[in-house]
Amino acid sequence: MTSVRILVVDDDRDLVETLRIVLESGGYEVAAAHDAEAGLDSVRSERPDLILLDVMMPDATEGFHFVWRLRKLEGEYFQHVPVIVLTAIHDRTELRFYPDSGDGTYRAGEYLPVQDFIDKPVDPSALLERVEKVLSASRTK
Amino acid sequence: MAVPSDRPGTLPAAAELVERISWLVTLRWLAIAGVICAATCASVLLRMPLAPLPIVAVMAALALYNLLLATVNRPLPPPPGTDAASRPPATAALRVAEAPAQLLKVWLAIENLAFLLAGALRGRDGTGPWRWRTLADVLVPRELWGVEREGEVLRAATLASAQITVDLVALAALLHFSGGVENPFIFYSVFHVVIASVLLSRRATYLEATLGFSLIASVGVGELYGVLAHYPLGAEPVAAAYRSATFVASQLLVLGSTLFLTAYMATSIAAGQRSYEREAARLASEVARKARQLETSNAMLREAERAKSQYMRKVAHELKAPLAAVQMLLRVVLDGLAGDLPGKSRDLVARAERRTRELSRLTQDLLALSRAREGTTAVELVPCDLGGLVAELVSEMHGQATQAGVTLAAEVTPGTPPLRGDATGLRQLVGNLVGNALRYTPEGGRVVIRVAPVAAALRLEVEDTGIGIQAADLPRIFEEFYRAANARSRSPEGTGLGLAIVRTVAERHGGTVAVASEVGRGTRFTVDLPIERTARA
Numbered sequence: 001m002t003s004v005r006i007l008v009v010d011d012d013r014d015l016v017e018t019l020r021i022v023l024e025s026g027g028y029e030v031a032a033a034h035d036a037e038a039g040l041d042s043v044r045s046e047r048p049d050l051i052l053l054d055v056m057m058p059d060a061t062e063g064f065h066f067v068w069r070l071r072k073l074e075g076e077y078f079q080h081v082p083v084i085v086l087t088a089i090h091d092r093t094e095l096r097f098y099p100d101s102g103d104g105t106y107r108a109g110e111y112l113p114v115q116d117f118i119d120k121p122v123d124p125s126a127l128l129e130r131v132e133k134v135l136s137a138s139r140t141k
Numbered sequence: 142m143a144v145p146s147d148r149p150g151t152l153p154a155a156a157e158l159v160e161r162i163s164w165l166v167t168l169r170w171l172a173i174a175g176v177i178c179a180a181t182c183a184s185v186l187l188r189m190p191l192a193p194l195p196i197v198a199v200m201a202a203l204a205l206y207n208l209l210l211a212t213v214n215r216p217l218p219p220p221p222g223t224d225a226a227s228r229p230p231a232t233a234a235l236r237v238a239e240a241p242a243q244l245l246k247v248w249l250a251i252e253n254l255a256f257l258l259a260g261a262l263r264g265r266d267g268t269g270p271w272r273w274r275t276l277a278d279v280l281v282p283r284e285l286w287g288v289e290r291e292g293e294v295l296r297a298a299t300l301a302s303a304q305i306t307v308d309l310v311a312l313a314a315l316l317h318f319s320g321g322v323e324n325p326f327i328f329y330s331v332f333h334v335v336i337a338s339v340l341l342s343r344r345a346t347y348l349e350a351t352l353g354f355s356l357i358a359s360v361g362v363g364e365l366y367g368v369l370a371h372y373p374l375g376a377e378p379v380a381a382a383y384r385s386a387t388f389v390a391s392q393l394l395v396l397g398s399t400l401f402l403t404a405y406m407a408t409s410i411a412a413g414q415r416s417y418e419r420e421a422a423r424l425a426s427e428v429a430r431k432a433r434q435l436e437t438s439n440a441m442l443r444e445a446e447r448a449k450s451q452y453m454r455k456v457a458h459e460l461k462a463p464l465a466a467v468q469m470l471l472r473v474v475l476d477g478l479a480g481d482l483p484g485k486s487r488d489l490v491a492r493a494e495r496r497t498r499e500l501s502r503l504t505q506d507l508l509a510l511s512r513a514r515e516g517t518t519a520v521e522l523v524p525c526d527l528g529g530l531v532a533e534l535v536s537e538m539h540g541q542a543t544q545a546g547v548t549l550a551a552e553v554t555p556g557t558p559p560l561r562g563d564a565t566g567l568r569q570l571v572g573n574l575v576g577n578a579l580r581y582t583p584e585g586g587r588v589v590i591r592v593a594p595v596a597a598a599l600r601l602e603v604e605d606t607g608i609g610i611q612a613a614d615l616p617r618i619f620e621e622f623y624r625a626a627n628a629r630s631r632s633p634e635g636t637g638l639g640l641a642i643v644r645t646v647a648e649r650h651g652g653t654v655a656v657a658s659e660v661g662r663g664t665r666f667t668v669d670l671p672i673e674r675t676a677r678a
Contacts, residue, residue, distance in 0.1 A: 014466045025478045121468035124476045
């Protein structure tokens, strides 16, 4: 069985490095992208098994847009690849609602189609636990 | 009475003066009716030999004059700036009605000139440099100088003085045609002086008193010396009194002293009253001005507070991401994922991680507080199920409670209605109260959360069997960064912002927080949140 690949999309390089160490310690293969555009390219080319996404990248909504653009890509894979949102908002209720968008990519008030939210900072062990949980849930589908 | 106004310089007396002009007209109709009645009674019942024709003629002239005044005594014109269309159109009928008004204006102009001359003749004021007096100086009471709508006040005073003058002439004529100084009605001139003192300046009142006295004295003296004809009131000997110089002199002496004493007393009282009213009006406008000032500075304070909150929020937000990164890096090191750590280093990194966690909690609390303070500007209001939120928190904090050896229970009254509010804020409110209860309750204790509707509000109670709060600390625990001594010694961690957040969130929802506590027994926080009310900005 090939190893499970996780894509980390985050503009904070220190955080990416930390996540890489934690995830690799869990036996995962880690790829990193530092912005949404590179992240989408990486998803297309490498087809990771799971995406760890920082939702508050530079303009504070880039993460949201990343999810919508990902889900609109052609292909079964892009509809179902699990996404875990990393947030420093410490508050899920605010993440349930989207910031306004004039480009019609999504409707305000819709739920973000992701599998889990994790507040930063997170314990290494807790992170691994959540990742494993989401992965196993996606495998059984 | 005057419409209450906060503009400086408005005075009830000023508006009253304007209104009283129509009151004079009414009074005059009564006087005309009274004279006709009295004259009829006197001649028919008492068989007095009155001359009916001259009396009727004087009364008719006075009635005509009164009719004329009624046409000019319309209500106050609308203040400048009001819609011109609301004014009645100038119809031909109205123009005819204006004709007597024009006549009256001519009379007023003559009268004004006379007053101005008479007033100016009396010389300087006593205080200040000598100057020509204006009509207002002569006629308008000193206390009304400089008030708002001064023009109307002057117009009213002019009209009043003209009327009093005409009335005095009419009275003198009536007296002449009904016995002269023998007629006890000569003392009715006192009324004119009293009215003048109410409506006019002290100076104008003395002028009117002098005029009244001079006219009646002319009648008395004229009849005494045969210059004027005498119209007897009755048969001899009373009817011969007008020929007695002693009688005429004593009548005039009493009349003159009465008139001038009345002028003195009535003007003093009226002036005192007007000063008092002016002072009251000044104070009222001062109060209104101060209230407006307070309102402005309050708004500025609120704006400053909001800006401060916003700034705090931005700073906290900027601090959060790097803090989270530092903390995660430290955790990775501590967990040995980056290789083994020698014992001493491990201890130091563990301390660094603990301090970072404290700092992170502080930024979180600062964010929560500024968010709650900024209120609905940054917050979406949604229907919140407080009971569900409590159940969710209880299950989340179950582990923490078990670890502390504390029983955590929720009692939610079924059918509790949802609350329109800020879900995040409410979550922080409940979370902070329950977190505190767990933190300050020793092992074996119990924490109960209750949610129940109370009247038009939802009541949330968080009750513990914890260490309690000293009575002296109770008033201060909701202050930012305040921590009670026993709380600090039990748990060195804690930002002192938790309860400040609780209170801010509750108040943003129009609610209240109350606390009851007994040291060593426990604490109960009660939060009442109105159901209908939405969080305010």
